Amino acid sequence: MSQVLHALDGWYMLHDFRTIDWSSWRARSKEERQAALDELSSLLAEWKQIEDQNEGSTALYTIVGHKADLLFLNLRPALEDLGKVETALNKTKIAESMFSGYSYLSVVELGNYLPREGFDPYQDPAIRNRLYPKLPQTNNICFYPMNKKREGNDNWYSLPLEQRRELMRAHGLTGRQYAGKVTQIVSGSTGLDDWEWGVTLFSDDPIQFKRIVYEMRFDEVSARYGEFGEFLVGSRLTSEQVSPYFEVK
């Protein structure tokens, strides 16, 4: 039996982190700033329309700490669509007062650890909702990339499928304890970006990010096989909050 189990792949996902050049923004005239904000607001409205037509999803977040100021989180059916979204943002007037800080490209994925014969998971509405999700409207977001280790005796990819399945089952049980507190979008990025997965967590209470990540460190799959990149955490910025956020004296 093959040890390779391909995940179910959904929408492409781009975490597009930006840093604002506040001195350049402040140096622009009031009229120019207003025109830039109006243009951004039209772009966000356009993206909202795409979301309403179930052809993608977009949300904007402010990020706390030096790593970035904003996160434009975009999901689209094709890689080219994501490229267009990124270019459209780059061409806006407001982008002239932003630096591109960090980005992460991945595909929403669902592990297919228990495939059922004669059942096409891509036709299952519950599975489709998770592969092509509308971004949750929670207040807070936490993003980090991760790998499964490939070192000496701790090589995830050398483990028999049965053992990987069991370790993921235990992971799922820990995750389920956070039902109603944290939701996750796990996106695969092997061959697409520098790590193997992007983990995006959503919650109305950021302390839940600390709790779930800490608790999962005790699960063998994380304790023994998990390797983690940088964490970026922030809060949702609704379209009404965009103008006040950019206000300068």
Ligand code: VOV
């Ligand atoms: C918020 C809770 C939560 C829940 C309920 C949950 C459940 C599940 C299930 C049931 C499954 C397997 C099938 C599938 O659905 O994909 C997964 C899969 C996965 N997870 Fe998870 N996970 C959560 C949360 C959750 C967190 C917080 C992390 C980061 C781990 C940590 O230590 O920081 C994570 C990672 C992953 C990854 C990288 C994968 C894919 C691994 C692979 O080898 O395929 N995940 N996950």
